[in-house]
Amino acid sequence: xxxxNTEITVGMFVVAGLIAIFVLAMKVSNFAEFNDKExxxxxxxxxxxxxxxxxxxxxxxxxxxxxxxxIRLDPETFNAMVTLKLSSEYDGIPIDTAAxxxxxxxxxxxxxxxxAGAEDESLKxxxxxxxxxxxxxxxxxxxxxxxxxxxxxx
Amino acid sequence: xxxxxxxxxxxxxxxxxxxxRGHLFLVKxxxxxxxxxxxxxxxxxxxxxxxxxxxxxxxxxxxxxxMVLGLQGYNTLVDFGAEESLGVMVSLSLVRxxxxxxxxxxxxxxxxxALTAEIGLMKSTEQLSGMEMMAVDPIRxxxxxxxxxxxISMPLLAAIFSAVxxxxxxxxxxxxxxxxxGAFWSQMQVKTDWYGDILNGxxxxxxxxxxxxxxxxxEGYDATPTSEGVGRATTRxxxxxxxxxxxxxxxxxxxxxxx
Amino acid sequence: xxxxxxxxxxxxxxxxxxxxxxxxxxxxxxxxxxxxxxxxGKTTLLRLIGGQLRPDKGTIEVDGQDVHKLSHRxxxxxxxxxxxxxxxxxxxxxxxxFENVAFPIREHTQLPESMVRDLVLIxxxxxxxxxxxxxxxxxxxGGMARRVALARxxxxxxxxxxxxxxxxxxxxxxxxxxxxxxxKMNDAMDLTSVIVSxxxxxxxxxxxxxxxLSAGKVIEQGSxxxxxxxxxxxxxxxxxxxxxxxxxxxxxxxxxxxxxLERKDAV
Ligand SMILES: Nc1ncnc2c1ncn2[C@@H]1O[C@H](COP(=O)(O)OP(=O)(O)O)[C@@H](O)[C@H]1O
Ligand SMILES: [Mg+2]
Numbered sequence: 131x132x133x134x135n136t137e138i139t140v141g142m143f144v145v146a147g148l149i150a151i152f153v154l155a156m157k158v159s160n161f162a163e164f165n166d167k168e169x170x171x172x173x174x175x176x177x178x179x180x181x182x183x184x185x186x187x188x189x190x191x192x193x194x195x196x197x198x199x200x201i202r203l204d205p206e207t208f209n210a211m212v213t214l215k216l217s218s219e220y221d222g223i224p225i226d227t228a229a230x231x232x233x234x235x236x237x238x239x240x241x242x243x244x245x246a247g248a249e250d251e252s253l254k255x256x257x258x259x260x261x262x263x264x265x266x267x268x269x270x271x272x273x274x275x276x277x278x279x280x281x282x283x284x
Numbered sequence: 285x286x287x288x289x290x291x292x293x294x295x296x297x298x299x300x301x302x303x304x305r306g307h308l309f310l311v312k313x314x315x316x317x318x319x320x321x322x323x324x325x326x327x328x329x330x331x332x333x334x335x336x337x338x339x340x341x342x343x344x345x346x347x348x349x350x351m352v353l354g355l356q357g358y359n360t361l362v363d364f365g366a367e368e369s370l371g372v373m374v375s376l377s378l379v380r381x382x383x384x385x386x387x388x389x390x391x392x393x394x395x396x397x398a399l400t401a402e403i404g405l406m407k408s409t410e411q412l413s414g415m416e417m418m419a420v421d422p423i424r425x426x427x428x429x430x431x432x433x434x435x436i437s438m439p440l441l442a443a444i445f446s447a448v449x450x451x452x453x454x455x456x457x458x459x460x461x462x463x464x465x466g467a468f469w470s471q472m473q474v475k476t477d478w479y480g481d482i483l484n485g486x487x488x489x490x491x492x493x494x495x496x497x498x499x500x501x502x503e504g505y506d507a508t509p510t511s512e513g514v515g516r517a518t519t520r521x522x523x524x525x526x527x528x529x530x531x532x533x534x535x536x537x538x539x540x541x542x543x
Numbered sequence: 544x545x546x547x548x549x550x551x552x553x554x555x556x557x558x559x560x561x562x563x564x565x566x567x568x569x570x571x572x573x574x575x576x577x578x579x580x581x582x583x584g585k586t587t588l589l590r591l592i593g594g595q596l597r598p599d600k601g602t603i604e605v606d607g608q609d610v611h612k613l614s615h616r617x618x619x620x621x622x623x624x625x626x627x628x629x630x631x632x633x634x635x636x637x638x639x640x641f642e643n644v645a646f647p648i649r650e651h652t653q654l655p656e657s658m659v660r661d662l663v664l665i666x667x668x669x670x671x672x673x674x675x676x677x678x679x680x681x682x683x684x685g686g687m688a689r690r691v692a693l694a695r696x697x698x699x700x701x702x703x704x705x706x707x708x709x710x711x712x713x714x715x716x717x718x719x720x721x722x723x724x725x726x727k728m729n730d731a732m733d734l735t736s737v738i739v740s741x742x743x744x745x746x747x748x749x750x751x752x753x754x755x756l757s758a759g760k761v762i763e764q765g766s767x768x769x770x771x772x773x774x775x776x777x778x779x780x781x782x783x784x785x786x787x788x789x790x791x792x793x794x795x796x797x798x799x800x801x802x803x804l805e806r807k808d809a810v
Binding site (some may be wrong): 406410411413414416417418419421425 | 590593595615619620622623625626627629630631633634635636646647650651692695
């Protein structure tokens with residue numbers, strides 16, 4: 131009957147739409163990361179975060195290990211408190227690991243790179259990273275360079 | 285002069301009355317939705333004429349829009365040495381704006397106008413009246429299934445449009461212009477957010493689906509029951525839907541991505 | 544007690560009065576005809592009885608219920624017991640003849656498919672169109688469409704059927720059949736029939752009682768025999784179809800002279 135064909139094509143249409151949403155989720159967006167809820171969060175205190183944003187990537191030896199989930203200003207120290215969400219897959223990161231903010235390419239986006247420490251104890255949820263290196267702000271670097279140049283000339 | 289003011293006043297009152305009737309109509313449709321779960325075959329029938337019959341148009345349009353985005357985006361980005369960001373550009377443009385908006389405009393032209401013409405014709409041939417006298421409420425029997433079908437179809441169509449468009453952009457970017465495919469997809473994944481971008485885009489298209497179907501059904505239901513009246517109602521559906529889509533898109537974008 | 548009781552009915556389209564104080568009783572088991580020149584509001588009257596239009600004043604009671612005071616649900620319950628045959632047939636154009644007749648059954652009952660089929664074929668047989676059950680409405684002539692609509696109106700075995708101009712557009716043979724059918728159905732199924740028509744001959748053949756409407760009022764009522772004997776000029780003109788007499792052929796408005804002069808002024 132006519133009805134059967136209608137039902138089948140409608141079914142195909144709905145499936146195609148859902149596949150499209152699935153593709154958008156898995157292939158186009160960062161849906162996959164959102165799903166590992168078992169990640170753990172640590173806080174890192176930076177003097178200056180430059181252009182770092184929520185959702186900026188966190189890498190270790192160039193491998194993606196997590197992302198920034200929150201950024202706020204500490205009202206007393208006036209430092210930036212950055213919350214990092216690390217994938218539970220990487221649960222053996224030493225507690226004395228250092229965090230630095232780098233830029234991908236000259237004008238690219240900023241990300242946090244972790245440098246493994248040497249302690250046996252591992253980072254756990256709620257820990258604080260003490261060893262941090264602030265973002266390099268291009269204007270400052272250029273300013274310093276010009277300043278030292280001028281000093282050298284004298 | 286006084287005559288002008290008077291007719292302006294009459295026009296104003298008429299518009300308000302129509303607006304009121306339109307909202308009442310929507311409320312009645314919404315009240316008819318629960319019983320549709322018992323007769324879902326009615327909705328399936330409409331999913332076919334509203335959704336399935338629009339798929340082909342949506343796929344073709346999505347493919348070409350994506351390919352153009354790839355081409356134009358590349359030409360702009362290459363000047364900054366940022367052609368690796370082509371994926372991000374294509375995906376964000378499609379998922380946030382072009383996917384929901386363009387597919388909604390096409391949907392209004394393809395499915396919305398057909399709905400208005402169908403309902404208007406049913407009205408002018410007394411089919412709606414006839415149904416009422418057979419104790420079958422046309423709002424529940426005819427309008428509600430079409431409304432649900434529009435609401436379900438629109439986000440699916442918009443998702444298909446965006447997905448096909450992104451592949452179109454990839455085809456041009458990678459296949460034709462030689463952008464690295466790893467960079468294309470990985471940058472896209474980093475910068476395209478599931479909640480912020482994709483789900484908001486889907487939400488937009490649900491809103492558009494509701495509004496277009498509502499306008500289309502009401503214009504048909506409220507049409508003057510003559511061939512000319514139905515013709516005018518069909519035109520109005522397309523025009524009003526387009527205004528509603530663009531206006532709502534601005535508001536929704538400001539709410540979702542503005543703050 | 545009459546099945547339909549109309550009291551002091553007033554209805555306006557804009558400023559134009561369609562009904563001004565109409566009283567009508569329609570008795571159970573009888574065929575009542577409501578006649579009048581076209582444009583007097585016969586169709587409008589049926590829509591008022593069916594609750595699709597609201598009177599500006601006065602009441603319409605059907606089976607003891609005031610139609611316009613009923614809730615949406617009760618009105619729809621009442622309509623299940625009212626059949627109505629529209630002037631155009633009002634068939635659903637995307638369904639076959641069979642599905643059109645089956646429509647009310649499918650909507651209102653849970654009968655198994657085999658019973659639906661039997662019921663539909665019996666009704667179609669009654670109107671002589673069983674062979675046409677696979678056709679689409681656009682493949683039917685106006686007269687056939689009306690007969691399908693009649694079969695559809697009968698499917699739920701209503702207590703009454705309202706016919707809007709059932710005879711117009713029928714060829715002489717099917718006209719005869721239809722007149723017979725309405726008559727037989729009324730007796731066999733214990734129906735109450737309301738026929739709206741301006742076909743004097745056919746209607747007076749089967750009607751038990753006739754109301755004549757003109758200019759928003761009931762002009763005359765009685766059995767067909769009584770009306771034929773009426774001394775009123777108006778009734779005589781209508782019943783005999785004379786072109787000249789008190790019934791105006793023209794829709795009310797300015798005189799032709801006025802309109803012509805007005806146009807000259809405007810130019
Ligand atoms: N929808 C409408 N809007 C305005 N006037 C109408 C409408 N429908 C009918 N009328 C007017 O009401 C009068 C009665 O119409 P109707 O009941 O169809 O007459 P008839 O007796 O021929 O069935 C007509 O003169 C017509 O001008
Ligand atoms: Mg009429």
